[in-house]
Amino acid sequence: MLLAADWARSRGVELLALTVDHGLRPESASEAQHARSLARKQGLEARMLTCRKDTLHSAIQETARTWRHDALSEACNLAGITRLLLAHTRDDQAETVLMRLQAGARWQGLAGMGVDDVSPSWPLGREIRLGRPLLSLRRRDLREWLTRRGEAWIEDPSNDNTRFTRIRLRQALHRAGDGPGQRLADLAFELGQARHTVRKACAELMPQIAEVMSWGGVRLDAGRLAKLAPLYRRGLLGLLVQAVSGSTREVGSNAVFRLEEALARSTNTTAGGIMLQVTGQSAWMVRDPGAVLGRVDHPARSTAVVTSQNETVWDGRLLHPSDECPEPLGLDYSGLVERDALAEIPGFARASLPCFRRNGRVISIPGLLGADSVDCRFLVLDRLESRLSACDPSFLSPRTSLISQA
Numbered sequence: 001m002l003l004a005a006d007w008a009r010s011r012g013v014e015l016l017a018l019t020v021d022h023g024l025r026p027e028s029a030s031e032a033q034h035a036r037s038l039a040r041k042q043g044l045e046a047r048m049l050t051c052r053k054d055t056l057h058s059a060i061q062e063t064a065r066t067w068r069h070d071a072l073s074e075a076c077n078l079a080g081i082t083r084l085l086l087a088h089t090r091d092d093q094a095e096t097v098l099m100r101l102q103a104g105a106r107w108q109g110l111a112g113m114g115v116d117d118v119s120p121s122w123p124l125g126r127e128i129r130l131g132r133p134l135l136s137l138r139r140r141d142l143r144e145w146l147t148r149r150g151e152a153w154i155e156d157p158s159n160d161n162t163r164f165t166r167i168r169l170r171q172a173l174h175r176a177g178d179g180p181g182q183r184l185a186d187l188a189f190e191l192g193q194a195r196h197t198v199r200k201a202c203a204e205l206m207p208q209i210a211e212v213m214s215w216g217g218v219r220l221d222a223g224r225l226a227k228l229a230p231l232y233r234r235g236l237l238g239l240l241v242q243a244v245s246g247s248t249r250e251v252g253s254n255a256v257f258r259l260e261e262a263l264a265r266s267t268n269t270t271a272g273g274i275m276l277q278v279t280g281q282s283a284w285m286v287r288d289p290g291a292v293l294g295r296v297d298h299p300a301r302s303t304a305v306v307t308s309q310n311e312t313v314w315d316g317r318l319l320h321p322s323d324e325c326p327e328p329l330g331l332d333y334s335g336l337v338e339r340d341a342l343a344e345i346p347g348f349a350r351a352s353l354p355c356f357r358r359n360g361r362v363i364s365i366p367g368l369l370g371a372d373s374v375d376c377r378f379l380v381l382d383r384l385e386s387r388l389s390a391c392d393p394s395f396l397s398p399r400t401s402l403i404s405q406a
Contacts, residue, residue, distance in 0.1 A: 112188030214367030223281035245273030246316025320376035
């Protein structure tokens with residue numbers, strides 16, 4: 001915060017300081033208030049955010065991270081902010097890489113955190129870019145800098161709690177000296193460059209491979225996709241699955257491998273929250289109907305997240321007015337008079353299409369009919385473009401045309 005304040009004053013930039021109280025310790029509220037007071041002494045506007053107070057029994061740090069990013073995203077949205085600076089250091093990067101290595105992550109995961117990245121909060125953080133300007137600095141360097149300025153800081157006691165995997169690995173890295181931590185950070189940097197190269201190639205290949213439909217599905221050129229090098233094919237599949245499914249998390253490698261195998265064998269499958277239907281040299285990727293409609297052993301998973309006072313995102317992929325309530329079209333197309341609107345839609349994708357009904361009658365199916373009735377759109381294209389945009393610290397551009405759209 002002090003570094004950002006110095007930088008902002010020299011350039012006439014306005015900053016908003018956000019402090020999160022997770023509510024997991026009795027002292028956390030007063031500590032967050034102290035941080036807010038320090039920010040205000042720097043002449044910054046400052047707000048304290050409070051996360052949910054649910055009782056946690058497992059995955060405390062992971063859940064707290066999710067709460068934190070959701071709270072930060074909500075605050076940024078309210079303030080009209082699209083750039084969020086975080087203070088992760090080289091030590092944090094090394095710990096992250098080591099944790100992921102221990103968990104069996106593939107090379108993309110070992111690329112760690114990016115200097116410029118998308119928010120992990122979806123859909124709340126869909127328009128927010130993260131900046132990590134301190135990723136090359138050691139935690140020790142920052143503390144020495146604070147000491148020279150006569151500044152004190154508060155140590156979170158959970159940073160010494162060996163109940164958490166990150167803390168155990170942090171202590172092991174500390175005992176090992178600077179060498180291992182630096183090598184892990186260097187590995188993340190090199191793999192991050194490789195990830196950037198793959199993403200750039202995917203951005204160039206995507207218009208040749210995928211056509212994003214206005215109703216939320218994607219038509220694939222399965223023949224061209226099969227001819228790509230595995231690295232690019234898997235990269236494209238992972239990006240597409242996350243966008244079509246509306247999933248918050250990146251797609252796991254097992255789901256990508258399953259889809260890759262189905263493409264190679266020209267078979268149909270479900271994985272990662274989507275359904276893949278292959279027909280010769282083409283294929284359809286749509287939201288998994290079972291996830292939206294429910295299965296015998298699993299209830300429907302579609303949810304609604306309010307992202308602003310007037311807008312809500314349904315199932316992680318449809319942006320609509322908060323005073324409207326979408327629901328699946330269903331197997332019997334109940335209330336749909338204009339059934340010709342479904343003529344171009346694959347049969348397996350129809351029942352799970354979202355629609356808006358009034359008095360039992362379908363007045364709108366996003367991307368197909370009733371555009372004047374409900375102002376809504378799918379976020380599949382937005383999701384792809386946010387992930388494919390080249391890493392650029394000044395990235396604030398409007399929507400581009402990286403993907404074909406029908």
